[in-house]
Amino acid sequence: MTTAPSSPRPLRADARRNRRRVLDAARVAFEEGGNDVQMEDIAKRAGVGVGTIYRHFPTKQALIDELTAEWMADGAAKAADALKEPDPWDGVVLFVRRSAEIMVRNRGLREVFGDVGQLFEDDARVQNHDLQDKVTALLDRAHAAGVLRPDVGVNEFRALMCGLAMAVTNTPPGAHQLYADVILKGLKT
CATH class of the missing domain: 1.10.10.60 (Homeodomain-like)
Structure with missing residues (x-):
């Protein structure tokens, strides 16, 4: 028995x-x-x-995974704030700029998000569907308003944000704002 x-x-x-x-x-x-x-x-x-x-x-990886889950939950909260912006483009701008601000201060987050393949695979150790859903809603809203390039979906956006994480590593003060601006200019229709 x-x-x-x-x-x-x-x-x-x-x-x-x-x-x-x-x-x-x-x-x-x-x-x-x-x-x-x-x-x-x-x-x-x-x-x-x-x-x-x-x-x-x-293990150390178990601790990193727990922190990654917290960082992703923080990202979901930031995406929820961005969705409250009445203008869809302003919501995208807010999310990208806030993400850049956080990434420039958080080396651990940059290292986790710098590995695009590992973090966003379907079988990734740590996932946050709330973050994915809110970012998708943010992008869908911007697409519907005609302010976001139609060829940029959630996968492309994630890749750009992960690239931003790597770009802000060891940069002079304020450079993260330049990188966020470049990404935003490329995203806008």
Whole structure:
């Protein structure tokens, strides 16, 4: 006779707090140092032992995946804000410019988004359908208004945004605005 697998027990309050401290410290560490950051550095920033990190995230990749999920959720929220813009083109502009601002400050995000093939494949480890849906709606709205090139769909837009992530790496202050402007000029009909 087999028994149904038990559902995981909810974390104790102190374990939840430690997990959040690890994620918050890791987010800052990866924003500054990208994938080169060491787990020991994250533990020190979080004020926990490295064993605490590994109890919550068995590998560094598991921690990166969790941060990627948070970054993508942030992107979905930014796309939702852009959809609130009454003018469809202004919504696209807002989303591209905000994305550029975030990418220039976040090395970890740039490294994740710089790998177009890995992040947006159907079998990617981390996916966010809300982000995909909102960006698609943003582009569809701009297409319907006739302000976005008809040959630019969500796949082309993602590739451009991933290219933007790589372009802003090691650039002089303010260069990200130039790159966003170039992308926007190319997107407009």
